[in-house]
Structures are given as structure tokens and as C-alpha cells.
Amino acid sequence: MIPFLNLHKVNEPHLRAIEEAISRVLRSGRFILGKELENFESSFASYCRAKHCIGVASGMDAIFLILKALSLPPDSEVIVPGNTYIASVLPLSQLNLRPVFAEPDAHTMTLDPAKIKEKISRYTRAILCVDLYGRCCDMDPIFKIASQFDLKVITDAAQSHGALYKNKKTGSIAFATAFSFYPTKNLGATGDAGAITTNDHALAEKIRYLRNYGSLTRYQHRFQGVNSRMDEIQAAVLNAKLPFLDAQNKRRRRIAARYLAEIKLKDLILPPGDQINQDVWHLFVVRHPMRSELAAFLHSKGIETQIHYPVAVHKQPAYSRYMHLSLPLTECLHEQILSLPLNTALRDEEVTHIIRSVNAFEATSL
Template sequence: MVPFVDLKVQYLSIKEEIDTAVLGVLESTQFVLGKEVAAFEELFTAYTQTSHVMGVNTGTSALHLSLLAAGIGRGDEVITTPFTFIATVSAIDYTGATPVFVDIDPASFTIDPAKIEAAITPRTKAILPVHLYGQPADMDPIMEIAKRHGLVVIEDAAQAHGAEYKGRRVGSIGDLGCFSFYPGKNLGAYGEGGAVTTNNPEFARTVKMLRDWGAERKYYHDLKGFNYRLEGIQGAVLKVKMKYIEGWTEARRAVAARYDEALAGTSIRTPTALPDRRHVYHVYAIRDAQRDTLQTFLHDHGVSTGIHYPIPVHLQRAFAELGHKEGDFPHSEAAAREVLSIPMYPELPEDQQDLVIAALKAWPLQ
């Protein structure tokens, strides 16, 4: 069976460095934040082309703290997309604000800027675009709309480490950016992890306080904060991996290019790599009207797959109180019915890529 992802092969390729880094944290006893987290934050600041990075315990926490730092709270509205992992919308809900959905552009799977302005009300305080699957959202019109209406832009870049929009790294374009280092991400910790990026020193100061019980010095709490700190071991792991992230990204893009070429001319719809953006392929999501049957077919032919995501957030029971129904966001709903993620990771061997390609070409409903 071709695995959907293989985290062990990457670990084995850098095992000596990782083991040394982890043992160093154990010997230092700096288990929460500390010098390894600070060193990683410095590296990630340069990588994201931002001025400040604050490591936190999860990507969800990064979203939550970014919203709070931007002043989002009860009675406010935040515009985002329903075609995302539920954490994007849950973080809005945690603040007491109301998520307001805008449908996706079906070519990019990201929020459609042409539909944003119609969703703005006097209660709107922010736009939260999602760089889904490693594809950047169309940021220029989003930023222009936000500027015209006095809105904050918070980028959900949880799946888009190193992705670029017109030469700019995601996480540096909006007012704040949010990253996840969940193990399967393009830059993954060996446990949970996340980060907030910003060029705004006041936002940075607030996030630093909020992640550590609202204090700038111990036991002096100026804000009602949280225990959202990044652990030292995760900082050490991520610091090691920063040396390799660009090589891994280009390896992903090479696998994607091979899939693109091999599947051209078939009925399978491959991801659209837009010319002004650097897609980093957190997942390689194909589309087919017979998705569920195709998934079974691929499994029977020895290919593991995933679905990201089968139910858009506006139709999830957890957010039933928003009152949405099927048909409200047709492009998101169509994507949820049709997308199928095939094996994609930097170390995916060519012979296994060949098996994936052969199985897809043998798909009978071409």
C-alpha cells in the first residue's frame, strides 16, 4: 500500500540532529519556551519575511490569539470561508465573534474576493482568508477591501509554510499570520505547535502576553491570558527542520509537477497552480464527481488517500446555530463532495508515485 504520508522516513533522514537537539533540551531543562523556541522564532521570522514570530502550542491557538490581539470580541463579525478545517471557524467562535462565510473560488479552493464586499456589515471587524492545501488566497484584492473598510486581515497559513503570493511569503501580507506545526504539516513538530507572525509590534507584544497568562513578567498579569506556550522540545525540533524546509518544499512541488503531467488529458481534475503564486502542496487534492467510488478503487489498487474536507463548516452540526443550509455556498459544497487527496510528501519514492499514477490512469470512469 502506498502510504498517504510517511513521517518516519523524514525523521530517519535527520535522526542524529533531532536526537541531539531533543537531548539538549532535556539537559537544559528549558521545557517551556526557552532558548530553543527563541532560536526557532528568529529563523522563522526571516523565513516568513516578517518582523515578529511568537511560538504557541497549536495553530488553533495562533488563530485565537491573533483575533484577540486584533480586538475581535463578542458582537463582532469575521469573514472567512466554509471550506476549511473547523479550527479556522472555532477560533472565531472562541472570541465570541460570529463567523460570516463567503464561498470559494473553485479554481484555487480559497475565498473568492469578488464575494467579500457583499458580506461586510457594520459589525464586520476582520477578514480571515485561508491558504488552503498550500495555495495562497488572492491577497491583493482582499487587502484593498480591508483597507477601504478599515478591517484587519488575519491569514490562516496553517497549510502554507513557504507559499508565496506575487513574491511575498504568506503570513507577511496581512496584519497577522497563523501557522500550524502539527506533525503532518509541511513544517511539522513532533507533537503540537503553532506560531503567529506579524509586522506590527503592538500585535506582537499582545500575543506574547496572551500566550503566557497575560504577563510580561512573572506574576504580573495585565491581560486575561492563556497557557498557549510552545514547548522547548518542539522549538528544538522545528529549529533543526528549518534547514530543510526549502528542499522539502521543492520536493513536494516536483511530485506535484509529475502528477500534473501524468494526469493531463484524463478526466481527473488536478490542482490549479496559479501563475502569480507559489503552491507548496500540503496536500495534492484532485477532483472527481465519483469521488467516493474513486477512493475505494484506489484503495483496492494499493493507494492510500484522504479527504480534506468532506463537510464544509457551514453544514457541520457544531455550527448549526448559524442557520445555514445546503445550497448556501455551492462551490464549497461541490468541492467537499469531489476532492480527494492522493499521496504527497517530500520523500515519496518515484516507484510509489508511478503506482499512484498507474492506478489513476486505470480508473474506469474516465
């Protein structure tokens, strides 16, 4: 069986460096808000071409802290893509903000700028873009709309570490950007971890307070904050792996290029290839009207696939108040999408087997 993702194999080239990093932290006796985090924040800010990076406990916390720092009034509306993971939306609910779901672009499956304007009301305060599957949203028209209506633009870049939009790196494009370093991400920790990047000094300073109980000086609390700090072990692991991120993204692009060039299955919709913008291919997501049958066929060929994501947020029981919404494209995507294995542990012969198996589906299934 070719697993969808084998984290042991993905991390194997870095195992010695990871072990040394963890050992260094254990010997230091400093586990929270120490030098390892400072070093990672500096390195990742530089990597993203951003002025500030603040390490936090998770990607979802990163979104929460950005929104909390903005101090938006209760019931303010934030436009979000219908096609996203629930972690993009939960922080809004925690802050008594209202998600307004907009349809994606059918080709890129990211937020469609043309669908944003019709969702804006006098209560709208921000746009939350999601760089889904490793591809940056089309930001220029989004910024144009945001400027017209005085809206903040925030990016959820949990899946797009190192991606480019018109030669600008994600993490430096929006007003603020949230990252996740969950172990499966392109840059993955060994547990939960996240970060925020921004070029706004005031926002960065406030988030540094908020992540640590509203405090920068022990027992002095300027804000009502939370406990959301990236620990020293995760920072050390990320420090060890960050220098290899671009090379690993390059390997992902090579695999994606083979899929795009060699998969020829009728009725299979492939994602768009790299052009001006550089996708980092966190996931390779295809569409097929016989998704379940295709997944079963590939499983019979020893290939594990996954679905990202099978149920749209507005159709989840947790968001039952939105179940009445009609988002036909979002709902169609969630019925047809299938993620093929794409990671740095895949061998060339495994990629070949995946391509041949996908192409063989039609002849055996009809």
C-alpha cells in the first residue's frame, strides 16, 4: 500500500537534527518563550519577507489572535470561503463574529474575488482568505475590494508555506497571515504549533501580549489575553527543518508536474498548474463525478487517498444555523474532490504507479 502520507519517512532525513534540537531544549531547562522561539520567529519572518513573526500554539489560535487583536465589534461580519476547513471559521464564533460564506473559484477552488463584493454589508469588517491546498488566493482584486470598502485582509496560510503570489511570499502579502505547523504541513512540527506574520508593528506587539495572558512582563497584564504560545521544542524542531522547506517544495512541484502532464483520465478535473504564481502543493486535489468509485479502485491498486474535505462547513451540525444556505459550487466540490498522495517521501516509481492506476480507472469501471 502507498500511504497517503508517511510522516516517519517524511521526517527521516531530518531525524538527527530533530533529535539534537529536542535534546538541546531539554538540556537548557527553558521550555516556554525562550531562545529557540526567538530564533524561529526571526528566521520565519525573514523567510516570509515579513517584518514580524509571533509563534503561537496552533494555526486556529493564530486566526483567533489576529481577529481578537483587531477588536472588532460583536456581530461584525467576516467574509470566508465556503470551501475551507472548519478551523478557518471556528475563531470567528469564539469571538462572536459572523462568518459570511462566499463561493470559490471553480478552477482554483480558492475564494473567488468576483463573489466577495455581493456579500459585503454595512457590518462587514474583514475578508479571510484561505490559501487552500497550497495555492495563494488571487489577492490583487481582493485588495482592490478591501480598499474600496475599508476592510482588513487576513490570510489563512496553514497549507501554503513558501507559496508565491506575483513573486510575493505568503506571509508578507496580507495585513496579517496565520500559519499552522501541524505535523502534516509542508513545514511540520512534532505537535501543534502556529505563527502569525505581519508588517504592522502595532498588531504584532498586541498579539505578543495576547498570546501570553495579556502580558509581556510577569504579573503585569495589559489585555485580557489567552495562553497560546509555541513551546521551545516545537520551535527547535521547526528551526531544524526550515532550511529544507524550499527544496521540499521543489520536490512537491516536480511530482505535481508529472501528475498534471501524465494523468489523462476522462472526466477527471485536474488543478491548475504553476504559472506566475508558485503553488507549494500541500495537497493534490482532483475532481471526478465518480469520486467514491475512483477512490475504491485506487485502493484496490494499493493507493491510499483522502478527501479534503467531505462536508462543507455550512453543512456541519456545529453550524446548523447556516444549513439553509445555498452554495452550489462549494457543495459540488465537496462531493467530487479527491486528494492523491503527494509528499516528499514518494518515490518516482510510486508516482508512476499512481499515474498509471488513475489512467486505468475508466477502462475497468464502466
